[in-house]
Amino acid sequence: MSPAVYREKGYKFFFYSNEEQRMHVHVVGEDGEAKFWLEPEITLAKSYNLSVKELNKLEQSVRDHENEIRAAWQKHFG
Template sequence: MPTIYRENGFRFYFFSHEPNEPPHVHIDKGEATIKIWLGSLEVAKSRGFRAHQISGIIRIVSEHQMLFTEKWHEYFG
């Protein structure tokens, strides 16, 4: 599970066993978790985050979308 970024207590990372899925990023903070597709910035699944937190997380992913996508391709080839 390589961590690729941290901000405001959020940890952005990949699971190393998901190379056959479209590029995405997992984000955790405390017990809450969310998975966001990097191409569309849509939420794949979420548990424990409130709507306003999800909006903020999507904003962060959007700001770093190119970097996260590059990291995905570097890691998974």
């Protein structure tokens, strides 16, 4: 199960239900994917097939939606 937190500009921001406990969010789009840590601060964990420009935009989106992501994490994982 991978609950979506939100979608933006062709990207889906979501969690995998059966994964590590450190707070993070996955992002997948048509051309690639990424994972961002939210703790201890927002940083790129890994990416595949995305440009630096795309990654910068995605990181900014995670920053803009940080409270929403954290709330969804708490709701889903408890």
